[in-house]
Structures are given as structure tokens and as C-alpha cells.
Amino acid sequence: MGAEVVAVGVEWLGAFLSSTVQAGTVLLLAALGETYAERSGILNLGVEGMMIVGAAFSYLITLATGNDLLAILVAMGMATLLALIHAVISISFRLNQIVSGLAITLFGLGLSGYLTFPDVRVGILRAINPSLPMSMAYRQSTPKLPDISIPLLSQIPVIGPAFFRQNAIIYASYVLTVLLWWFLFKTRPGLNIRSVGENPAMADSLGINVYLIRYVATLLGGALAGLAGAFLFIGYQPFWVEGMTAGRGFVALALVIFAAWSPLRVMAGAYLFGGVEALQFRLQVLGYGTTAPQFLLMLPYVTTIIVLVALSYEMIRKKIGVPAALAIPYAREE
Amino acid sequence: MASTSKDAERKLLTRREFLGISGTAAAGIAVATAVAGGVIGYFAGQTSAPAAGPAKTFTKTITAAGPTKTITAARGLKAGYIYVGPVGDYGWTHAHDEGRKWADSHVPGWKSTYVESVPEAEASGAIESLISQGAELVITTSFGYMDATADAAAKHPDKYFVHISGYKSGAAGNATQNMSAAFAEFYQLYYLCGLAAGAVTKTGIMGYVAAYPTPEVIRHINAFALGANYSYRKRTGKDIKAYVVWLFSWFNPGKTRQAAMSLVEERNADVLAFTEDSPTTLEVAEEYTTKKGRKVWSFSHYSDMRKYGPHAHLTGQIVNWGPIYRDFYRMVETDSWETVDIWGRIGDFVPYRWRKPEDKSTCCKPEGVVYPAPVNSVVPSEWTTLIKQRYEDMKELIFEPFSLEGNLGEPIRDQDGKVRIDGKIVPRADHDMLWSMNWFVDYVKSPIPK
Incomplete structure (x- = not known):
């Protein structure tokens, strides 16, 4: 027997797009940072590890202090520290960026699991806030970041509920996307970043500090991966589960390529991937594909694989303009 | 452009061989440490290490210990x-x-x-x-x-x-x-949860976030639907509709959130039952109730979860x-x-x-x-009385949810209209029927995945 299928209306569309934006923002934030790192020539496969460390710290800090802003800042700081390790290894030591990135992902997954392991977690929480009751220390969830409705804008049908009844981090992501796009393509320092990723030797000869730019871009990537992790926990799914990033860091990496290293296209791509994630259960509930819901649950990963397969063709890669010096260490000639 | 970087590499090797080698070595150590740290941390985090480690070392010691009854x-x-x-x-x-x-x-x-x-x-x-x-x-x-x-x-x-x-x-x-x-076994409690759900629902639509299509979960869903239909039909004369979303996971708060929201927004469900190991469904119900101006109810599962949804908690199943x-x-x-x-x-x-x-x-x-979690005081007293009565009757197995009595005196039919419990040849579900249940009662409108 097939379930009866319901027709969808404007209200459904608004709610669906709202979920899309939420699921997409996790990817958007991580991918924005990775765009900058890759534009400067540094491939960072540690995004997944930085995200989960960000999520773990935002969990610990909100639980201990109830202060969301502090949690976000600490999450970003910790992820930036991981990015610093990657930067030292791949920029100063000029080692293989793929190995370093994967090592950081493994390290981040392990570290986050260890820090949030109940006995360890209680110790950390008590150290931060000695007056925290034990019953709180064993909680796995915290209050979700509140949604803020923007006056007037939130009343527009479909667009209002989708984009203007969200939480503060999502609003920040709109601003960040535009700002980072403008900076990368419309300013002198942005041009420097891009030239460092295309031809570091030439950039160096023009007096651009290649190392400094690559360091800053990589650290920015780490900070935004940390913010993505903090958003994943505080703003999207405020219930701690070990390994809750569930491969989203790698989806963000695929997304950067998919978006051809442009922040605006990253946003479009993030919402596309987010839409696929939001759709999997909505389709099931609507009565589509209910005899084999496993297929719907596979959708986000299938999309990622299709994108990556398409990009394995040299022609497509050339067309979208991979930064020429991506993942190639730069050593200055003397 | 590729040649430029190659040149750079060549220069590095000839001119700064020593520095290059020592730098590589230092970085190699750093990576090795990071990898080792990652692996150790990963296993510490996974917590499978304490299980795997000592388990293997002790295997031989125990067989040598010999069997003595002490x-x-x-x-x-x-x-x-x-x-x-x-x-x-x-x-x-x-x-x-x-x-x-x-x-x-x-x-x-x-x-x-x-x-x-x-x-x-x-x-x-x-x-x-x-x-x-x-x-x-x-x-x-x-x-x-x-x-x-x-x-x-x-x-x-x-x-x-x-x-x-x-x-x-x-x-x-x-x-x-x-x-x-x-x-x-929870199915009797799911029936009682259903009675409470049918007593408060406005839309007459039940949502169920389900882990896997196993006989255990299927009998929970059926028992819940039977209970909900009992009190809802008595109240309104209409049948409930229950919709199920499958997670294919026993524990996944992220998927559960999406699934629960879909049931509310697309099917207009105002009671959400679930078989998943986190309080996420209850939290989603609480968010609708307190922040989105839409009354949605949910339950406790395994332990008392009232603190996760004080305004949305109806009752629940506790072990x-x-x-x-x-x-x-x-x-x-x-x-x-x-x-x-x-x-x-x-x-x-x-x-x-x-x-x-x-x-x-x-x-x-x-x-x-x-035993059931405390029943919210919004449930009208005639229904809390019935919940108590059936709970007491089930202690002595006087009442069974999968019986005509549990279904307003009518035979229990599956989704194809086939009578599964007729009250004569099959008076009530027995252990074997419950443990191999692979059909939904007709109040459930979603199919069972094949």
C-alpha cells in the first residue's frame, strides 16, 4: 500500500526553505573559510576535524556557562588552533597538505570524543564552573539559539519564513558571504590572496608576503570551520552526539569545488545541499518513496558523489578554474 | 605555472638541503604526533579501547583458571x-x-x-x-x-x-x-500513551518517528495507533490518521529533528510518538509549543524526560x-x-x-x-481514569490492547482491510503474533518499507 500523497502549498514551501537554510548554513560557513584557504593555495582536509572540535567546545561552554557568544568564540578559537597546526605543517614545513589535513580530522574527531566523554566532561565543566549542578553536567542538550524575526521582511510570503525568521548566526552568514565575496574580488588584499594561490613566485616578486597571506587564509578557514561547528550544535541540533558532524566537513570541501571558489556560488551550493538534506524526510512524510525510504536517506551523499565525479574530468576542472598552486607548497627562491 | 613551483623545489634541494631535511624531519615528527594523538584520542573517544584492549589479553588467563564452582x-x-x-x-x-x-x-x-x-x-x-x-x-x-x-x-x-x-x-x-x-516490553505503555494522545489531539493526526521496521517497533506503532483511535473516536466519532517516518537509525538526533518537523509541518500532526533513543522529538514538540505558537505533544522514552519538554510532555514509557x-x-x-x-x-x-x-x-x-510517565493534567479526567483502569487491568492481563476491547469492540484490521484479530478464532494477540508482527493497523497511513 502506498501512502496517500499530500499536495504542498506556500506554507510548506516556506517551512521547507527554512529547513534548507538551516541545514545549508552549516556547510556554508565551513565552505566559505575553505574557499579562502584554497584561494591562497592551501588545501585543508582538516575541516571536518575543526568543525567537530568547534561543536564540542560550544557544547561544553554553553553547558558550563550558558553563554552562547562565549561558546562561539571559544569554538572558533580552538578550531583556529588546529588550523595553525595545519598552517605550520603545510606552509612553513612544506609537507603534504592532504596527509596533514586528514591527520587533523582524525585528531579532531578523537579529541572531541575524549573531551565530551561523560567522566572527562564532568571534570572540565566543573573546572569552568564549580557551582554547576551534577544533573546539568550529565545533560547532552542545551537550549537552542533563539530565532529572531526581522520586522516587515519576515512577513513576506515564502521568503520571510525561509530567510528572515532565523537565528543570529544565520544572519551573520548572509553578511559574511557578501563581505567575503566583496573582499576577495573587489579589493587589493583580495587580489593578493588570489594571486598567491595562482602563482606564488610571481606574487612574491611583486612584494606580496606569500607566507603571511597563506597563514591568514588558513587560520580564517579554521575559524569559520569552528563557527560552522558551533552553529551545528547551538543553532541547528543542540544535542551532543559524538561525531555529530557526520561527514559535513567533507561535503563542505566538495561544495567549494562545486562552487568554483566563489563565496556567492558557495552560498547557492550550500542551500542546494541543505535542501537535499531537508528534503529526505519531507519526501517520506509526503508519501513519496515510502516503500524504500533508505533511498531518500542516501540523497545528500549521492549528490556529493555526482559532483565529485563530474569534477574528476580535466575539462570540467579547467573550465571552473582550480587555483593553479592549490596544494603545492611554496618555497621562496633566494 | 607548474614549472615555477618545480623550479622552486629544485632550488630548495640544492641550496638548502640541510635545512630542508631537518625541516622535513621536524614536520614528520609533528605529523606523526598528530596522527598518533588522533588515533589515540579517537579510540579514547570511541571508548571501544577499554573493551578491546584488556579483553584480548585476558582471554588465555581465564581458560587456565579452570572450572570450579564457588x-x-x-x-x-x-x-x-x-x-x-x-x-x-x-x-x-x-x-x-x-x-x-x-x-x-x-x-x-x-x-x-x-x-x-x-x-x-x-x-x-x-x-x-x-x-x-x-x-x-x-x-x-x-x-x-x-x-x-x-x-x-x-x-x-x-x-x-x-x-x-x-x-x-x-x-x-x-x-x-x-x-x-x-x-x-513497551507495547502496553504505547497503548496508554495513545489513549492520552487521542484525548488531547485537535487535528486527529498522529506522527511517529520510528527507528527501524522491526516487529518490536511495528507493534509499538500499532499499539499507539489503537490507543489514540480509541479515545479520539469516543470523543469525536472520527478515526485518527497516523503517519510514520523511518530513520533507519536507533540514535540520531539530527535526523530525528528533521523527521519530527516534517510530520508537524506536512501532515499537521499535533502528537509525536517515537522509538529513538534521544529526547529530540520531545524537544521539537516543545519548540513548536513555546516558540512557534503551535501546540504539539510528545512523550518520555526509557526515562522521565519531562525536563526536555515541560510544556509538551504528555506521558511516556519508562523502564x-x-x-x-x-x-x-x-x-x-x-x-x-x-x-x-x-x-x-x-x-x-x-x-x-x-x-x-x-x-x-x-x-x-x-x-x-x-510503567508510564506521569500523565499531564491537560488530559481530561475521564481519560486519565481510563488509563489507570487499563493499566491496572493489564497487571493481571485482563485487558490486552490487541483485542476487540482495545479497538472499541471492533475487529482489528490491517492496511489491506484483512481482519487480523476477529475476537473469535483469534481473540487477542499472543506472544508469537506480537513478536513477528509485520503489518500495520488500518489507522496507520504510511506503508512498512520492504
């Missing part, structure tokens, strides 16, 4: 538990660990140890490890440990084994006499494994072991089974191994 000592007996998840997780393993503590505190002289997050493939190693540490009684708490437990029971005739949620035991005839099986474990402790302690296949329902493990009148009902208070 269970007459009343003091200093040890029980060992094997958990599938971490004890800090809300849900299945957490509930077993609470049960372990309960049993320890109710039978003096017993001490227990546990190994958590044991992968199913590592179960036999973990069992050997517990036995080598002196465990007389080993309790394994996941379906996937069944065969490993049966093998260990055959190998250690002088030790005692209890497996949770499986079908192998000496009593069932498919394992040795020192192995018992036990399970705490206390403690009494089951306590009885096994006592059997071992007094050398009166008997292999059993326990199916703990309402009325089991209570001081006495006799039903009480509604005004003296012990419904919704901790009692036995399974």
Missing part, C-alpha cells in the same frame, strides 16, 4: 555488564546502567563492573574479560551479543549469563541451561531494568538458578499483581520494570 559465598559476588553504547548517552545504555545501579543497591554484597561501547564483534572478548575479573553473572545488553553470549555460556558452565532482547536461552531450548533471556537484574542476582546468590525467558510487562516484578481500583491505582509511579 558460588556458595554469599558475599563479594560480582556481576559484569556489557553495553552497546556509552553510559552517558540518553536512552538504551543509560537505562541499563541505571538498572545496574538499582540492582546493586537492592542486593547487598554484590558488586558490578561494566564495559561500554562494545562493538558486536568484540563481545566474546569483553565477556571473557569480565569473567577473568571474577564475574559470576554476565549480562549482555544488545541483540547483537546473542550468539557470543550463547557461546560463552556453553564454554563456561559454571558461570551464569543473561542476554537482553534476544531469543536464545536454556528455557527456549536453544542455549545451555546457564543462559537466560530477558526483555522489557527500570533493576528488578530483572535483582532477581538474577538473588538466583545466583542462593544457588537456585533456573533458566528463564523473561518478557517484562506491566504487572511483572511488582510486589503483587492484583489490580487496584482506579482511585488507588499505582499508575504512573515507579513500579515493576515498565
